[in-house]
Amino acid sequence: MRLLIWLLLIYIGYRIVKGYLAQREVSGRESPGLKGEETHKDPVCGVYVAGEDAVVGNLEGEKIYFCSMECLNKFQEQLQHKS
Ligand SMILES: [Zn+2]
Structure with a gap:
C-alpha cells in the first residue's frame, strides 16, 4: 500500500515538473522583443x-x-x- 502512495506522489511530481517545463518552453518562444518580428x-x-x-x-x-x-x-x- 505504501508503495502505491509513493508511486502516486512521484507521478504527481512528474506531472508538475513536466507542466512547468512545457510552460517555460511556450513562454520562451514568445519572448518579448522577438514577437512578430521576422x-x-x-x-x-x-x-x-x-x-x-x-x-x-x-x-x-x-x-x-x-x-x-x-x-x-x-x-x-x-x-x-x-x-
Ligand atoms: Zn552581412
Missing part, C-alpha cells in the same frame, strides 16, 4: 537580421535581406562574377 538570413555573412533593421536587396522580384550595405554590395559583386 528574421532573415544574410546570404553573404550568414547573420540573421530582423526585417526592420535589414538592408533589403532584390533579386528577380525576390527580396533578399542583408545586415549591411557592405554585404549587399558583396552579393551584387558575386552575382556579376557569376554571369
